[in-house]
Amino acid sequence: MGHSSLKVAIMGAGPGGFTAAADLSLRGFSVSLFELPRFKDNIAPIEKEKVIGLQALPSTGISGGFAKIDAVTTDIREAMSGAGVVLIMVPAFAQQEFAKLMAPFVEAGQLIVLCPGNFGGSLQVAEILREEAGEKDFIIGETECLPYACAKLQSWAPSSEVDAKSVWLQGYKHSLYYSALPARKTMEALRMLRQLYPRLEPAKNVLETGLSNVNTIEHPLIALLNATRIELREDFSFQYVGATPALNNLMEALDKEKLALGEKLELQLRSARDILINYYRHQGLKGETYSEVTGTNPIDRWDTPPEALDHRYVIEDVPFGLVPMESLSETLHTPNTVIKSIINLFSIMLGRDLRSEGRTLESLGFSHLTLAELQDLVMESGI
Numbered sequence: 001m002g003h004s005s006l007k008v009a010i011m012g013a014g015p016g017g018f019t020a021a022a023d024l025s026l027r028g029f030s031v032s033l034f035e036l037p038r039f040k041d042n043i044a045p046i047e048k049e050k051v052i053g054l055q056a057l058p059s060t061g062i063s064g065g066f067a068k069i070d071a072v073t074t075d076i077r078e079a080m081s082g083a084g085v086v087l088i089m090v091p092a093f094a095q096q097e098f099a100k101l102m103a104p105f106v107e108a109g110q111l112i113v114l115c116p117g118n119f120g121g122s123l124q125v126a127e128i129l130r131e132e133a134g135e136k137d138f139i140i141g142e143t144e145c146l147p148y149a150c151a152k153l154q155s156w157a158p159s160s161e162v163d164a165k166s167v168w169l170q171g172y173k174h175s176l177y178y179s180a181l182p183a184r185k186t187m188e189a190l191r192m193l194r195q196l197y198p199r200l201e202p203a204k205n206v207l208e209t210g211l212s213n214v215n216t217i218e219h220p221l222i223a224l225l226n227a228t229r230i231e232l233r234e235d236f237s238f239q240y241v242g243a244t245p246a247l248n249n250l251m252e253a254l255d256k257e258k259l260a261l262g263e264k265l266e267l268q269l270r271s272a273r274d275i276l277i278n279y280y281r282h283q284g285l286k287g288e289t290y291s292e293v294t295g296t297n298p299i300d301r302w303d304t305p306p307e308a309l310d311h312r313y314v315i316e317d318v319p320f321g322l323v324p325m326e327s328l329s330e331t332l333h334t335p336n337t338v339i340k341s342i343i344n345l346f347s348i349m350l351g352r353d354l355r356s357e358g359r360t361l362e363s364l365g366f367s368h369l370t371l372a373e374l375q376d377l378v379m380e381s382g383i
Contacts, residue, residue, distance in 0.1 A: 103132030117142025216321025319358030
């Protein structure tokens with residue numbers, strides 16, 4: 001295991017936060033796990049003993065065990081004090097709130113990482129932190145996706161006390177992309193970050209990480225084509241059953257629009273299929289088409305459907321994934337028929353305006369920038 005002097009603060013005690021806290025503690029890092037006071041129920045089961053049980057699929061390469069966490073707290077000052085790395089593992093719609101709370105306690109030299117950024121996450125959080133934390137020398141950046149595919153065991157066995165303190169890790173992503181904002185700081189950040197996640201790879205910039213979150217392509221489409229089953233509360237394997245030929249066609253059409261956007265931004269984006277193969281090849285994933293990959297992914301066998309349509313698969317991945325893609329495509333004049341249709345359909349089905357809830361170039365404050373200025377911002381100047 002080996003002991004590391006690097007302290008890690010984890011923001012958010014959902015499945016990702018629990019898994020990271022357990023995994024990194026078991027690997028010898030000092031970890032503090034923070035949750036918002038109003039969600040203190042998330043940490044209540046582990047607050048006293050500060051132990052998280054980690055069960056992992058053997059193919060992940062992570063051994064699991066019972067992890068002793070150094071600090072489990074709703075005190076942001078305690079969580080962030082002395083941390084070399086701060087991992088923000090919360091849904092995109094909570095990133096602003098966490099940033100405002102963290103800002104007064106950011107320390108010089110800290111590496112702040114959104115896992116993931118979703119589109120524009122680093123841009124939004126950097127602006128909040130810079131306003132409050134001023135000229136302190138910290139690095140902000142983001143991964144394209146959460147490093148883990150995981151769930152709290154409680155979602156399978158809500159009555160068990162042990163399961164309320166445990167997580168189940170099905171997938172551990174290799175070749176996960178990371179970028180700092182600005183990108184000229186990416187390699188400096190990776191030198192520290194690879195202590196935690198040795199298989200991280202550099203992205204060109206945060207536009208690339210923002211557009212490469214495979215959840216944006218996968219979750220809404222599977223939810224859309226299985227909306228009736230979700231609302232009838234049917235029990236089915238969300239990814240396995242969702243991977244039909246019709247879904248494959250829709251997925252490829254959406255992917256095509258994303259890739260066209262990437263081309264305009266001078267990014268070499270990968271297709272959803274290629275991203276998934278890179279993540280999970282070591283766990284036995286293969287397949288020629290998106291359907292083959294999703295329908296046979298060994299880590300998705302236990303994937304349960306959301307309990308309702310207003311689940312983060314839709315209310316996070318549409319406003320913070322598809323809405324910014326639409327906004328960019330309008331500005332850059334790239335095709336967006338599929339992107340638009342999915343946003344429209346979900347807005348109608350949920351009876352809420354997902355565009356107004358999401359991130360756009362306008363809401364991020366960048367609608368006045370030329371393409372060259374936007375690229376300079378993400379590559380060189382930062383916020």
